[in-house]
Amino acid sequence: MRMAPALVVLIALVASACASTGAVPRPFPMPARGDDRPIRPAPPDESPVAPPATGTSRVVDSYALVGTALALRGTPYRNGGSDPSGFDCSGFTQYVFAQYGLALPREVREQFNQGKPVEPSELAPGDLVFFATTDPGVSHVAIVVGGDEFVHAPSSSGVVRVEHLRSTYWSQRYLGARRFN
16 A cells, blocks of 8 residues: 555656646637637736836736637627627727726727727737728727737627638738737
């Protein structure tokens, strides 16, 4: 029976791992395979927010903001929705940014008219990208994840999900980007 404690220690050592073992850490929270339930973000008072900068602007960890947006994947689309029970596109962006103390206007066109314009080659995680989908002019908004990916609440038949800016559908409808951070 003296082998039992040694066996437990051996199993613990073998089962523990760190990045130096060759494991690749995931930068964003991912739901378990087969689990499409969205992971809920921390309440606003528990979110990691840097101290306010001068004036009313805030400096926010863009990767944390993107992580919050990605955690909401699988949330159903709901016209007029602005909470985790259902989102439309601008309600989604407004909700995610609010978790970090950044107030966005409610309407897509209003969001497009604020923030700093960003060139497509300068897109960064946390930037908002805008598209013409249902109406002439800006009618859809999403949050840049990185690379050519963005996360959004797409339509009445969808759920919050990640898509590619370079896809034929989205690249033909791209109108511009704004940075709020």
